[in-house]
Amino acid sequence: MPSLSTLTRIDRTLATLQSISGLSIATFSILHLFGHSLANVSFNLSDSAMYAFREYYQTPGVELVVVGGAVVVHVASSVGRIVVRRVRAGEMRKLGGVGKKEEAASAATVVPVTQSAAVKELGLHRKAGYVLAGLIGVHAYATRINPLIVLPDPSIVDLTLATESMIRYPGTFHIYYTILGAAGVYHTLYGIQQALLNLGVLRPSQRFKPGRWTKVSYVTLALMASTALAVGGAYETIPMPLAAKWELLNEALVSLAPFGMA
8 A cells, every 4th residue: 555645746736737638728718608607698609609719629639639638638637636636545544544423523623614615615615526526428419529520511510500409498407508508617616716726826825715606606507598598599599401300410429319418
């Protein structure tokens, strides 16, 4: 079993990889989610922004390395840190002789409000990461890989692909996109702060005070819920000239799963 100092060094190395890969992914997620949120102003504006931002994140080198490769590194380093933390906690309990009674007493200790808020906000960041880990693969397949396989020209895919899914499955996909979007925004913004702290770019005194990230999470959830409604056509009539193409994509997905996702 590695020593505590070795485990600490491994965790620091993984934290550095996690931070760098997270910042790399953020160059995509900020553009992607910001573009979608513009649907609250105008659907056409959001659609145009998506096409403009694709000039960056769908460039082969960026898509495969800066985004795709970074996602693999980020997930792997995150899982590695979870394992290291658990092993280190177990070793510390052994060395410290902490028993169940002491652990229970420690858990019952009153935690200051600010510390409690900070712990909850970090926990929310991690939970958002778990949501993304569970949904991003499906989302990427449905909106990127499936069009590459099915369509002669996948560049025609626009925001009405998401609109079509919400028309086809009202409610279900509004919730899906709200959760996916909110998790993406919160995990990205909180993660940027943590990454800059880990890399020494940001000083601890410059971080958000406990409680502010909770407010950010509420605003994020409201924004993404409104964005889902906007993209789904709740605020304006959205023309669907490519509906027949989206039907082909949906049929290809249905052949793989009980329901299609866009």
